[in-house]
Amino acid sequence: MTTQSISESPLRKIYGRLGLKDAVKSRRHLSDYLFKIILGMAIIIIVSPFFFVLFQVASIGFEQVFGTGPGQGIEFLFTFPGAGLEGGIRNAFVGTVELILLASAVGIPLSVFGAVYINEYTQPGKLRAIIEFTSDVLAGIPSIVFGAFGFAFLVDYLHIGMGIVAGSLTLAFMMIPTVLRTTQEALRAVPMSLREASLALGATKWSTTWNVTLRSAFPGVITGILLAIGRVMGETAPLIFTAGNSLSVPTEITGPGSWVASMPYTIWAYISDPRQYLQEKAHGTALALMMMVLAIDVIANLISRKVTRRLV
Amino acid sequence: MSNFEHHIEVHNLSTWFGKKHILKDITCYFKDNTITAIMGPSGCGKSTLLRSLNRLNDLVPSFRHTGIVLFRGEDIYGPGFSVYDLRTHIGMVFQKPNPFPMSVRDNITYGPKLHGTKDEDELEKIVETSLKKAALWDEVKDDLDHPAPNLSGGQQQRLCIARALSVDPPVLLMDEPVSALDPISATKIEELIVELKNDYTIILVTHNVQQAFRVSDQSAFLYLGELVEFDETKRILEAPTDSRTEAFITGRIG
Known part of the structure; x- marks a missing residue:
């Protein structure tokens, strides 16, 4: 008591x-x-x-x-900027979404299939060590270097020109090392005996890889994709020389009509501007960008958990 | 003995991993509806011999072999022989339970689906018969959609047996299937193996002499890659002709 x-x-x-x-x-x-x-x-x-x-x-x-005032809230995201950059950031919002979708469509399958090839179809040895070392180095390269490379190689040498194609390809290059290495780690964590069990049932190598190995590694793969998207979503430097900028959304695949704005680029441009209302818009854009990254994080976690629950 | 059609015959099989000579000139055969135990101390090549029979050794790039392995009279290493067909006819159960990270049902339907069975009713029937044969049905029939890795170790191993049976192979390879399990689960699976003999040809790797004695009809005793003795289990264990066999049986080696 x-x-x-x-x-x-x-x-x-x-x-x-x-x-x-x-x-x-x-x-x-x-x-x-x-x-x-x-x-x-x-x-x-x-x-x-x-x-x-x-x-x-x-x-x-x-x-x-x-906010709920005119041009605030959802209108901020879905109004094009007007005279003196008044108005919303629809150009940047749509541009970032398009850039990320395109970059993911190119970068994710490439790096996942690349990781599958290295891990499942080649033997450990010099080649594998070289590829792994290269992607580790690539993952640590400053993003401005990717921007310079995108400009020199894609825009100039391949004559793609600035715009959504060059921009998203540059972002895809940046995603590859992260997704490749995390996918590799996830594949490596799948026990050999699972592959053997599938092969011993008469499965082909490919169906074993697809139905057993990759599915078991799925949560790890998702984590890598998430990391990569989160990283490139906020990158300004790779886009400065490759994507151009625009007050509208791209209407063409090449040429000036394909120039595209992005949220990080817009933040950088607005914040370097002395006008007070642009400071506010820059911070608003930054807040929206942070929330988008957060949303992707949450969605990816949900997917991963759902798949894991179905599998494990 | 002669009234059996030998499902698998091994003639003068030698294998290497890189420069390491594992099996040395093995000749033996595995009869229908019998259990053959492959015995021997660790590292003597038991598993290598077993894995040569469904060509799982092919996964190791440095694997080489000479000699012939016949399945129903066909050379399984011969050109034009489909390794995928071979493996649907020769099922395998591994040392450690290795259920796929899927539901119990999906573990069983994985094999049949691969080989083109799409009909839901038929798959359902396969799930039931396979699990019944593996003596697991009563324990999991209400939890078919639960994740297989949540089962106990013994249940997982019986699920793996059911999975191997799902494509109805005439031959079952078992690589020390109970050595990773507790004694009670091990006994259950041993009884199950004896029961399966009625329908399947079973080749069982074990380093446990008592187990070989309890379940097998004929035995092969391997020592350092050589086939020392190959005969009826009873004969080998009661009156070994080779001193190495005797040493293994009495526990002096192994």
């Missing part, structure tokens, strides 16, 4: 939760307690930048994305 009344005291409760009650017992208890505090502080330091960024962006851009 006495313990009951002690634990009822609110101050005691807080002490109890923090473990302070134990901390004063002895030196060992105290050092144990201090270490817990240090770990907790590390976590706070790790997590806080995310909230600072979110707060900073939201404090200026919130009205643009969630």
